[in-house]
Amino acid sequence: MSDTRREPVAQSAVRVSTLELFFDLVFVFTLTQLTRLLADELDWTGAARAALMLGIILWMYGGFAWLTNAVIPNDRLRRTLMLVGMGGFLTISLAIPDAFGDSGWAFGVGYFVVNAVHTGLFILAGGAGAARAMARLAPVNLTSATLVLIGGFTPGWWRWALWALAFAVDVAAPYIRPIGGFTISPSHFVERHGLVVIIALGESVVAIGVGATGLPVDPALVAVAALGLTLSYLMWWVYFGDGDEAAEHALAAVPEGGRAMVAMRAYGYAHFVLLLGVVVVAAGTKKVIGHAGDELKLAQAVALAGGLALYLVGDAAFRRALGLGNAGYRAAGAALALATIPLGLVVAGGQLVALVAVLLLVLAVEARGSGRPLRPAGRP
Template sequence: MTESAAAPPAESGIRVSTLELFFDLVFVFTVTQLTWTLAEDVTLAALADVLLMLFVIWWMYSGYAWLTNAVAPDSSTRRTLLLAGMAGFLVMALAVPESFGEYGWLFGVSYLVVNLVHSALFLHAGAGSRQAAKQLAPLNILAAVLVLAGGLLPEPYRHLCWIAAPLVQITAGHVHNLELHQIRAGHFVERHGLVMIVAIGESIVAIGLGFRDVRLDQGTIPVAVLGLCIAYYLWWIYFAGDDQRSEHVLARTTDPRRRARLAVDGWGYAHYVMVLGIVVLAAGIKKTVGHAFEPLHWGEAIAVGGGVALYQVGHAAFLLRLGLQGWAHRAVAALVVLATIPLGHVLAVGQLAAIPLIMAAAAIIEDLPGVRRAGGSTAISDFGRTPGS
């Protein structure tokens, strides 16, 4: 029996709470703020700052996803602490546009609060999770202190601290004992799926806000419709069955350390790339509002095509890491989408129309008999073994 045909274990029946979804809505506001920040200055320097901010933000979002996977927010104390964490994310989001300027200190203080609350909540988890937190929390807090220092110090120390923070977090993900984490696959996959659909939806909101004070006519309506079409295919890529197949893989990986490593690589790093793609794409499309029948600057055309390509590459890495078929389709489609960048430099609406056509063609090809990912996982992850072997 293939993994896609078999029923997932009983643990997949554990559902994400409405409070967790509320938390995700607050978190996604940071994605909106990053989109607007990049749209204001579509340059490599601005992109580098967004890369750093999104990494540290996504790291702690993932930390809270792991947290509520280990301990449900089902008491007044836990809910109050989770509210404090939400407040930290909200203030961070408000400070995002000036995180490397006037409000760097505010971003840093809020980020430190988010980390401290996360550590405090893990004290209410099981014995294994508490032990893991004792190893992980000091490094997380060190990263938060570096972010705070980056908000207080002048250049070049500011960026040096910001670069050091993700490096500390990546190290933390490798040096602490992953076997101490017990991951409930169904809840874990559902939580990340929900935040992805919210992030995709929020990208539409971010684009829509760009229509304020813009006349609705033949030069603006196509941007809105084509932006929606692109967002639809982002949804299709993630939710056309691979979300369910990924849950099967994670649920059937019985070794705790390997399951946790799959979670870090697949739902941590690969999802970071996908969320980054959403941010870059939304920023690029926002710049086309009111300029559909004009050429885009190179940076804007690269943002539109590169954002979609980043999303596809992130999903390809996700499938590859979990040993699921279909990653090659994503990689090829990403390359084809990148080929639309010169078209955008000629005519914005031409690029916006070409991208959903390419994505639709990729979807049709994958649905052809003998091509569609019909068989679950391939034996390519972890040195040729299927996860859980």
Template sequence: MSSAVSDEAEGGQTRASTLELFFDLVFVFALTQLTHAFGAHPGWPALGRVALVFAIMWWMYSGYVWLTNEVAPNSTVRRTALMLGMFGFFVIALAIPGAFAGSGIAFGLGYLLVNVVHSALFWVNGGTQASAAALRIVPPNAVSAILVLVGGCVHGWPRYGCWIVALVVQIATPYLSDPGGFVIRTAHFCERHGLVLLVALGESVVAVGASLHADTVTVPLVAMVGLGLTLSYVLWWAYFGLDDERGEHALAALAGPRRGRPAVLAYGYALYPMLLGVILTAAGIGTVLAHGNSPVPVAQALALSGGVALYFFGQSCFRLVLGIPRAWIRLVVALAVLATAPIGVAWVAWGQLVALLVVGYGLVIADDNLGIRAGDHSAYV
């Protein structure tokens, strides 16, 4: 019996539902909030805040993918609970701009609600094996939720400290409790995480339009918009061209109990720098459109090239975890695109964007050609 058929026989979901896609609308809003938060005051402090807030949020958002992989939203009670979790994420997204100021309590309460709904749904509606596995992660999840709430109630460095400790607890959770107890239906699991990444890339396209403040649409402006959209396409192709399907096949090839740890590392940890990279890239594209034919400050130039580099670094980790060939090439791509940042500082913004496209897409195409010669294929190749 094939992996997909056996997964279906075990129950749960094998394909994403429309309710989950509706749920992802909140994720779009959260990414928009994070992009604006960084774009308003680009620099290392803003990057640290955005990275911390997004990491805390991403842990539970990815947790909901694990949840719906086991607990299909096929009853009124389950759908209502998911909508309650969606409300919690919406509160988190609303609080993002002021998370380190006056909105910390709202952020903490939203996160606590998301955590409680997740634990309750898993415990009550999951299968015997999944419920037992979920109960093992309830204590560390509860500790992190309490730390986030306490952090929201205090100010200054204590808030940073509480949230950093909460993040450390989250990172350590898969090592404190074996994730092998969860049943991972690879078709749904990989599709859902792919859709989250697709939603993030879509937000970068929205950022291109949202960054336009000119009353007159000129030829140079249209050209720069085209460059920005092309960069979003390059990031989409870099993952969905081949790696999306290769990742699903690699995970499906593992025996059920052995999928847990690679699933956490590849679709949890490795996807985080990719998504963070998309956020920074979206902010960087906005900077290019704003500066156009003039140089950009160092922070904005690093946001654009560094965001793309983070994306490829995460993809290198994704390949490494799942045993997909040529993980090192994606690391080379990351270093190469990062090296284009000085162009925007020393010359003009659009020149940096062109260099990013030429270097990044050129190396991705070269990598794809190696894969095709080795027999790789996908729905697009």
């Protein structure tokens, strides 16, 4: 690789701070709560609730990744405001299990606080360019946060409608107000979002332990737990197999004028689908542990296969946005994952084995097509 391609990454070698890692611990709890919600209510309504809340939460969580990409939390005021933002996220997380019931107000208030901290920090400390860009985007974010806040105090379908409208405003925000004024540091941006994916995959491992709680540790339980861990590992490989540097160079190669929008497509829209897939797989895995020899209910089989399909589709969209490899292999893998649903209706362990085989096949075919060895890349 030439020095010309390495230069943009070297110029923007800002790394994730320990305070950001501490901030991410709150997001672990958010994903735990969403997985628990979906596992307890594994139907279309539960899936819609989890997807809507994840979309709303992830928009503002991603906003903090953009914030710390431009604002280093290196003084008392910034760190204090980051702590207030963490408190807002913690409030949101606590409200998740009953967010469509009595805890809706807490979800709305927490989200409004997080939005206010994000906007304030960006305008106060983000620099002239980021402040101007945020001033354009702030009214749209405020509209979304207000809809979430009001929705938290309204009953029934009004809450659904207002929160769905808030999510729609979030998705459309980069097109309503251009985001070209934000400066993206590729190394920090790629690393921060990679850590989010690691956190999410960690939740899928935690789901194995939670699902096994209270069960006798016998060879069958160990075998199905190992299968679940292997599935999580292969999901890690799918995302991180090329190493961080490939994504850094791809993002750095985009001209600065269009880099923010490419980052939004790759790390905003695509990562929502990808992370939703991880949550759904974790909920499905939690149900399977301890019942490897049993038939799955349709919802459980769909969760396992559909979650992995969402993950692969999200990863394909992420790769397409950055121009990384042939995304078609991942899309084909999603179709194969869905084809395992009938097997899960016969035996749960068989579906887990089939899903592991699907990921191995995708990775092997992709490696052969690219002419590289079948092993994950990494930093030297």
